[in-house]
Amino acid sequence: MQDITAGNMKQYFREKALGFEEVWGAITMGIGIKDEFPDEMPLHHQIHLPEGEMIPHASSGSVFVSMSKRGDTERAKEGKRTLNISTHALPEYWFSLHEKYDAAKQEVENFIVNLLEQKLPGFSRNNIEVLHTATPVSWQNWVYRKKGRVGGIPQSMARSLLNWIPHETPFKGLYLVGDTTYPGQGIPGVTLSGINVYSRVIKNH
Structure with a gap:
């Protein structure tokens, strides 16, 4: 906000930003794959690395996996499933890579595919038909958020x-909404921030 405002407004947002050292970005993967998963397999998973280990070029030791429901032919053809994978990353890091960017992107992609083969029952790289990997650089191009900052502010017990x-x-008339405002990231948090702004607009008008 401080980049697109001026005067007192710019100063207000500059001071607010000083309280937060970093903002999340995301590494995401979309996979179309042949369905050889167990019948009663849950649709949502969080896979953790051993304590102290981190995903290369990421800021996390875990990945989130969501998969389409078997038979959902709006998201995948019959006998196929779609998987959406995500993990946290620091945007500034990805924008600093320059000529090393492609190699880093390939390394994290290979790491996550290997992890899924080890930890997700029924997953095999041989069954992958479509795979797309995105980084904060991709997200800036898609949603125009500065340096692909999606995912909100890192939460901690100290904040x-x-x-x-x-x-x-x-x-007057300026309200804020989204994953960097209270109560934070995720669909529930962002939805509630929108409801909160709606309530304030109605109350003030």
Whole structure:
């Protein structure tokens, strides 16, 4: 916000930003794959690496996996499934790679595919028909958020959600919504931030 405002408004957002050292980006993968998964397999998973280990070029020791429901032919053809994989990454790192970017992207892709082969029952790289990997660089191109910053502010026990940037600002008619405002990231958090702004707009008008 401080990059697209001026005067007192710019100063307000500059001061607010000082309270947060980093913002998440994401490494995501979309996979179309032949369905050889167990019949009663859950649709959502979080796969953890051994304690202390990290995914290369990422800022996480785990990946989230969501898969389409068997028979959902709107997302995949009969006998196929789609998988959406994501993990946290620091955007500034990916924008600093330059000529090393392609190699880093390939390395993290290979690492995650190997991890899925080891930990996700029924997953085999030989069954992959479509695979697309995205980084914060991709997300900036897709959604125009500065340096592909998607995923909100990293949460920790040391930072109370109550200290996050509020929806109302000192400037008449300007409200904030999204994953960097209270109550934070994820579909529930962002949805609630939208409801909160709606309530304030109605109350103030």
